[in-house]
Amino acid sequence: MTDVAADQRSDRPPRVLLLYYSYTGQAQKVLEAAGEVFRERGCEVHNAQIEFTDPRYAERFSSFPMRNVWPDFIGMLPAQTLRATGDIRTPDEVRTGDYDLICIGSPTWWRTVNMPLRTFLKSHEARNLLDGKRFAVFVVCRRYWRENLTAVRKLAEKKGGRFVDSIHFAYPGGQLRSMLSLTSYLGSGEYRDRYLGLRIPTTNISAVQVEESRRFAARLADKVFGKSSQAPQKKPVKP
Numbered sequence: 641m642t643d644v645a646a647d648q649r650s651d652r653p654p655r656v657l658l659l660y661y662s663y664t665g666q667a668q669k670v671l672e673a674a675g676e677v678f679r680e681r682g683c684e685v686h687n688a689q690i691e692f693t694d695p696r697y698a699e700r701f702s703s704f705p706m707r708n709v710w711p712d713f714i715g716m717l718p719a720q721t722l723r724a725t726g727d728i729r730t731p732d733e734v735r736t737g738d739y740d741l742i743c744i745g746s747p748t749w750w751r752t753v754n755m756p757l758r759t760f761l762k763s764h765e766a767r768n769l770l771d772g773k774r775f776a777v778f779v780v781c782r783r784y785w786r787e788n789l790t791a792v793r794k795l796a797e798k799k800g801g802r803f804v805d806s807i808h809f810a811y812p813g814g815q816l817r818s819m820l821s822l823t824s825y826l827g828s829g830e831y832r833d834r835y836l837g838l839r840i841p842t843t844n845i846s847a848v849q850v851e852e853s854r855r856f857a858a859r860l861a862d863k864v865f866g867k868s869s870q871a872p873q874k875k876p877v878k879p
Contacts (some may be wrong), residue, residue, distance in 0.1 A: 652684070653682050653683055653684050654678075654681075654682070654683045654684070654740045654741065654864075654865050655683065655684045655685075655686070655737060655738065655739045655740050655741075656675070656678045656683045656684070656685045656686070656739060656740065656741045656742075656743065657685075657686050657687075657688055657733060657734075657737060657739040657741070657742045657743065657769075658671040658672070658674070658675050658685065658686065658687050658688065658743050658745065659688045659690070659734070659742055659743065659744050659745070659760075659769075660688075660689060660690065660744065660745030660746070660757070660778075661689070661690040661692065661745075661746070661747065661754055661756040661757045661760075662689065662745060662747060663692075663701050663704070663747070664704065664747075664825070664826070664844065666747060666780045666809075666844050666845045667745030667746065667747050667778065667780050668689065668745065669845050669850060670745065670778050670780060670809060670845060670849065670850065670853040671687075671743055671745045671778055671853075672687075673850045673851075673853040673854050673857070674743060674778070674853050674854065674856065674857035674860075675687070675743075675857075676854070677854050677857035677858050677861065678741075678857060678861060681858075681861045681865065683861070683865070686733045686737055686739075687731075687733065688730065688731050688733040688734050689731065690728050690729070690730055690756045690757060690760055691728060691729040691730070691756075692726070692727075692728055692755070692756040693727045693728055693729050694726030694727040694728070694755075695727070696726065697715075697716065697719070697726060697755070698727075700712040700715070704826075704829060705825075705826055705827050705828055705829035706826050706827055709823055709826050709827030710823065710827075712826075713823055713826060716749060716750060716755070717750050719755060720749050720750035720751075720752060720754075720755065721750065723752065723758065723791075724755060725755065725758055725759040725762055726755050726756070726759055727759075728756050728759045728760055730760060730765060734760075734765055734769055735765065735768070735769075739769075739773060740773070740774065740864070740865070741773070741774050741775070741776065741804070741860070741864050741865075742769065742770065742773055742774070742775040742776075742801070743775070743776050743777075743778060743860075744757070744775055744776070744777050744778065744792055744796065745778045745780070746777065746778070746779050746780075746788055746789075746792050747779075747780050747781065747788075748779065748780070748781035748782065748783075748784050748785060748787075748788040751784040751787045751788070752784075752787045752788055752791050753788050753791040753792050753795070757792070758791070758795065761792065761795035761796055761799065762795060766795075766796070766799045767799045767800060769799075770796055770799040770800055770801035771799060771800030771801070772800055772802065773800075773801055773802065774801075774802045774803075774804045774864055775796050775801045775802065775803060775804065776803075776804050776805045776806060776807075776860055777789055777792050777793060777796075777803075777806040777807075778806070778807055778808075778809075778853070779792070779806070779807070779808040779809065780808075780809045780811075780845060781808060781809070781810055781811070782810070782811050782818045782819060782822055782843075783810065783811075783815055783818060785808035785810060786808075788808075789806055789808060793806070804860065804863060804864060805856075805859075805860055805863065807852070807853065807856045809845055809849045809852070809853070811841075811843045811844060811845075812841040812842065812843075812846075813840065813841040813843075816838075817838065817839075817840050817841060818841065818843065820835045820836060820838060820840050821835065821840040821841055821842070821843040822843045823835070824840060824843075825843050825844065831843070
């Protein structure tokens with residue numbers, strides 16, 4: 641049965657918010673692909689990228705690639721292990737819109753949700769945004785997606801959000817090689833075949849995964865807004 645939003649206003653198109661934190665742009669990439677599908681369905685789509693401003697950590701994320709990749713990379717482990725929060729800045733879209741669906745993009749940092757997004761989801765702003773609203777979770781990760789997804793879902797539901805569905809995108813390679821591939825990319829901004837003497841796979845989101853995000857968005861639109869939200873098909877022109 642299609643879960644059509646009963647409280648969706650009939651005098652305006654469905655409104656969708658793409659909410660995320662993204663340092664390398666991978667969460668942004670899959671959400672923007674989903675956003676294209678929502679627009680094709682007639683939805684009004686808004687982007688809301690969280691900015692990480694905490695003075696203890698923001699400098700390492702202020703430019704890409706990272707200046708000191710291993711110290712910066714490992715330096716986030718203690719805060720992530722403690723599930724700490726920090727200082728962030730959110731765009732106006734978080735405060736000014738009444739949305740019918742909120743898509744949350746969350747990169748995994750050290751097995752769980754990243755600090756900037758965790759900070760937002762524990763804030764009063766999150767309550768104002770999510771209370772009574774449907775949300776879906778998009779996880780991008782190296783290996784550990786389940787812990788990230790579970791944390792985002794619990795935090796969003798605690799703020800009154802109504803979970804609809806989720807999807808995760810994992811980078812190729814095993815535990816060691818995927819880590820080396822990611823740190824190589826973080827430190828150089830380039831894709832390499834080898835790092836520290838080992839052959840490594842290509843990291844980040846692939847074109848196949850982008851298409852997977854589009855298909856998921858189509859199913860999500862059917863579930864939340866109904867199949868009637870599909871864009872009308874053009875009739876073939878008779879010769």
